[in-house]
Amino acid sequence: MKKQKSALLALPMAIWLLVFVLIPIGVIVYYGVTVTGPDGNLVFSLSNFARFADETYLKVFLRSIKIALYATVICLVLGYPVAYICARGTERFRTIVMLLLMLPMWMNFLLRTYAWLSILENSGLVNRILGQFGIERIQFLYSEGSVIFGTVYNFLPFMILPIQNVLLKMDDSLLEAAYDLGATPVQRFLRIVVPFSVPGVISGITMTFVPSVTTFVVSQLMGGGKVPLVGDIIERQFRVVSDWHFGSAVSVIVMIVIISMMVLMNKVDKSDVDERGVIL
Amino acid sequence: MRKLMTLVLALLMIAGAAMGLAGCKDESKIVRVYNWGDYIDPDVTKDFEKETGYTVRYEMYETNEDLYTKLANSNASYDVIFPSDYMIERMVAEDMLAKIDMSHIENLKYIDKEFLSLGYDPNNEYSVPYMWGTLGILYNTKMVDGEIDSWSALWDEKYAGSIIMMYSQRDAIGAALKSLGYSLNSMDDQELQQAKDLLIEQSPLVLGYFMDETKDKMIAGEAALALVYAGDAVYCIDYNEDLTYIIPKEGSNIFYDAMCVPKNCKNMEGAEAFINFMCRPDIAARNADYIGYSSPSTAAREQMEDGNNPYAYPDLSKYKLEIFSTMGEKNKLYDVIWTEVLAKVGE
Numbered sequence: 001m002k003k004q005k006s007a008l009l010a011l012p013m014a015i016w017l018l019v020f021v022l023i024p025i026g027v028i029v030y031y032g033v034t035v036t037g038p039d040g041n042l043v044f045s046l047s048n049f050a051r052f053a054d055e056t057y058l059k060v061f062l063r064s065i066k067i068a069l070y071a072t073v074i075c076l077v078l079g080y081p082v083a084y085i086c087a088r089g090t091e092r093f094r095t096i097v098m099l100l101l102m103l104p105m106w107m108n109f110l111l112r113t114y115a116w117l118s119i120l121e122n123s124g125l126v127n128r129i130l131g132q133f134g135i136e137r138i139q140f141l142y143s144e145g146s147v148i149f150g151t152v153y154n155f156l157p158f159m160i161l162p163i164q165n166v167l168l169k170m171d172d173s174l175l176e177a178a179y180d181l182g183a184t185p186v187q188r189f190l191r192i193v194v195p196f197s198v199p200g201v202i203s204g205i206t207m208t209f210v211p212s213v214t215t216f217v218v219s220q221l222m223g224g225g226k227v228p229l230v231g232d233i234i235e236r237q238f239r240v241v242s243d244w245h246f247g248s249a250v251s252v253i254v255m256i257v258i259i260s261m262m263v264l265m266n267k268v269d270k271s272d273v274d275e276r277g278v279i280l
Numbered sequence: 281m282r283k284l285m286t287l288v289l290a291l292l293m294i295a296g297a298a299m300g301l302a303g304c305k306d307e308s309k310i311v312r313v314y315n316w317g318d319y320i321d322p323d324v325t326k327d328f329e330k331e332t333g334y335t336v337r338y339e340m341y342e343t344n345e346d347l348y349t350k351l352a353n354s355n356a357s358y359d360v361i362f363p364s365d366y367m368i369e370r371m372v373a374e375d376m377l378a379k380i381d382m383s384h385i386e387n388l389k390y391i392d393k394e395f396l397s398l399g400y401d402p403n404n405e406y407s408v409p410y411m412w413g414t415l416g417i418l419y420n421t422k423m424v425d426g427e428i429d430s431w432s433a434l435w436d437e438k439y440a441g442s443i444i445m446m447y448s449q450r451d452a453i454g455a456a457l458k459s460l461g462y463s464l465n466s467m468d469d470q471e472l473q474q475a476k477d478l479l480i481e482q483s484p485l486v487l488g489y490f491m492d493e494t495k496d497k498m499i500a501g502e503a504a505l506a507l508v509y510a511g512d513a514v515y516c517i518d519y520n521e522d523l524t525y526i527i528p529k530e531g532s533n534i535f536y537d538a539m540c541v542p543k544n545c546k547n548m549e550g551a552e553a554f555i556n557f558m559c560r561p562d563i564a565a566r567n568a569d570y571i572g573y574s575s576p577s578t579a580a581r582e583q584m585e586d587g588n589n590p591y592a593y594p595d596l597s598k599y600k601l602e603i604f605s606t607m608g609e610k611n612k613l614y615d616v617i618w619t620e621v622l623a624k625v626g627e
Contacts, residue, residue: 054616056616056619056620056623057619059623060619060623063623117493121497121500121502122502123500123502139441141488142488223488224487224488224489224490225445225447225488225489225490225622226483226486226488226489226622226625228619228622228623228625232622236615236618236619237615238349239343239345239346239349240343240345240611240615241345241611241612241614241615242345242348242349242352243611243612243615246612
């Protein structure tokens with residue numbers, strides 16, 4: 001009886017997943033493995049996937065992964081200390097820092113990115129201030145660097161939050177025990193804090209890496225169209241070329257690559273710390 | 281639990297019924313308009329509602345392709361849409377447009393004859409011209425030496441980092457084809473290959489590939505030259521006197537945006553009333569003054585503040601202008617070229 005009831009509670013979520021996750025993925029896969037035949041009907045074909053094996057597309061895809069990796073590593077390097085300091089700080093301190101982190105996220109993602117454009121452009125805020133000191137204009141925008149910057153800016157909170165959450169749950173008595181046994185601060189950090197935070201780091205990496213690979217808004221705005229990512233290719237297949245089959249195939253390829261990378265990472269993690277369940 | 285479910289269901293049903301009622305109550309009094317963003321004087325639709333008693337449901341799109349995708353793949357129904365020449369041609373070919381009874385469009389008489397029955401609608405059955413314009417180069421006279429009259433300026437190394445290209449495959453590749461002396465509608469692999477090489481050669485000089493951002497950047501003096509539509513040029517020149525616009529001597533694109541009625545429209549009468557209203561000279565004049573694009577109506581131009589703007593109304597006989605036609609399957613090749621060009625940038 002009890003079991004049945006709890007199963008019923010899961011029903012809304014199950015329906016949600018079915019309608020908004022499983023069926024759409026099914027449709028994408030279906031589009032990906034079909035092409036319009038000469039008679040106008042859809043026929044099975046893997047030619048969409050073969051088309052992606054072209055040098056140009058692969059180059060764009062590799063660049064997307066490269067940029068996403070850079071952005072993720074920078075997020076980790078910047079975000080970990082913040083998460084650590086927050087988790088170790090007082091409740092009040094934590095609330096303030098979290099509020100400051102979340103506040104910009106209440107504003108629309110596009111607006112925030114546009115704001116960076118007017119700050120960094122040639123006649124923008126930063127260059128005008130530099131100009132006051134007689135420093136020549138610096139071209140900040142429309143390069144790989146500015147795309148990475150935009151990605152880091154937009155996804156940094158998604159790295160900090162999960163790491164902070166895990167670290168908050170860490171039992172202080174562990175650190176005290178280590179102290180009593182004569183561990184140095186560095187040893188305590190490396191032997192206790194770091195292993196403990198791995199699940200948070202993993203979900204942080206997932207939550208920054210995945211959207212970074214597939215973004216097309218950041219690359220179009222901050223890259224001025226000059227840093228095309230795989231997301232741009234997919235977007236154009238749907239919006240400009242009307243080739244939904246190729247667009248779907250590219251989406252499927254991206255999904256497969258990302259999932260494989262995640263599974264691989266999870267394996268590494270499991271072999272390190274086994275008893276804690278890690279959310280992919 | 282059951283009570284809650286009943287409540288939710290009941291609410292859903294009420295909401296559904298309310299929406300249904302609202303929907304059918306004045307179905308014949310609603311005109312659904314789907315237009316480009318920022319492509320009408322908003323007061324004009326209000327006046328239309330006041331004068332005719334229709335309610336306008338207004339939605340916007342950014343590109344012809346967005347419009348096409350929405351119409352072809354969703355159940356959305358609109359009564360009036362504003363596709364460009366090549367898109368009209370494609371929609372007619374794919375049987376997506378309804379014929380308009382031109383005898384109901386009284387104000388069609390104010391539209392100049394030279395804008396009717398053009399290649400994309402040779403018998404003038406499907407479309408009523410709304411605006412037209414050219415593709416050309418907008419440049420800042422303070423940042424450019426001398427006068428410019430050729431596409432080659434966009435390839436001039438003097439202006440490295442100061443050239444804005446359009447983030448639009450058709451227009452960017454079109455400019456390259458024209459500068460090589462080919463047709464904008466080239467389907468020849470060799471010619472397209474050359475256009476691609478030219479765009480790759482240009483890419484290190486380009487500040488960025490933009491659409492709507494171009495206007496702000498040119499007004500602010502962020503770049504010296506940009507590939508733009510004449511209407512956007514008129515808008516920019518209004519804000520920055522240093523700017524000027526030219527149509528390159530090698531020839532360029534001329535485009536027409538026209539009002540059409542999709543096959544699945546729900547209110548043909550309302551659509552005709554709306555189209556007719558838009559053709560009225562005082563209304564057409566207000567729209568053209570507001571958005572800066574060129575009106576196809578001399579009667580409207582006479583009532584405009586800016587009806588003789590030299591950038592919006594060039595002497596067309598002086599230039600070699602060409603209309604885009606639909607590309608069909610070659611669309612994919614254009615996208616491959618475009619992807620290759622962009623992928624080469626910043627390597």
